Amino acid sequence: MQFSSLTLQTIENFAASMNLSAVPAPDQSFTFEFSRTGSLSLMSADDGRRVLVSLARLPLRADAEMELRFFQKAGFDPNMRKFIHAGLAPDGNFICVLSFDEAELDLPSLDRAISRLAAVHDECGI
Numbered sequence: 507m508q509f510s511s512l513t514l515q516t517i518e519n520f521a522a523s524m525n526l527s528a529v530p531a532p533d534q535s536f537t538f539e540f541s542r543t544g545s546l547s548l549m550s551a552d553d554g555r556r557v558l559v560s561l562a563r564l565p566l567r568a569d570a571e572m573e574l575r576f577f578q579k580a581g582f583d584p585n586m587r588k589f590i591h592a593g594l595a596p597d598g599n600f601i602c603v604l605s606f607d608e609a610e611l612d613l614p615s616l617d618r619a620i621s622r623l624a625a626v627h628d629e630c631g632i
Contacts, residue, residue: 508534509550510608513557517548519613543624545599557606559616561623562599565632575630576600586622602626 509517514528517536521528532534535549546562551558565572573594579602580592591603604619 508554508560509548509557513550513611516612516616520616523613543620544627546620551605555608557611559601559606559611559619559623560601560603561620561627562595562597562601563627563632564597566628568598568600568632572631573600576602576626576632579626579630583622586619590623590626592626600627600630600632 515604518528521536521538524538524587526538528536533549535547537548538546540546544561547556547560547562549560550556552625566608577592580590581602582588583590586604588604588606592601593601595601603621606615606619
């Protein structure tokens, strides 16, 4: 699915604020790589009404305790008033995701989402 023009504008504004280019991948998602924060991806949900904001990090050394702490972060997050989804990619990246209605995703909410997802990783030592 493709993003709405409003969401595309938010993504472009975010990229411009970071002095980056917003270039869509072939699947129309956007990914931004940050040395400390990790790999930020924005994807349109299959229904086209939601935007998935994910942050992936590859830990230096993952262990069972780290994985458990990370997966325990999944669930309702009172800070964001949304559910955080947590997963482990085949390449070993720890990924957490927030889902937004397209109409609610603006630059401040995207900044809050990135900060919260980064905090989840930080709290788990990733």
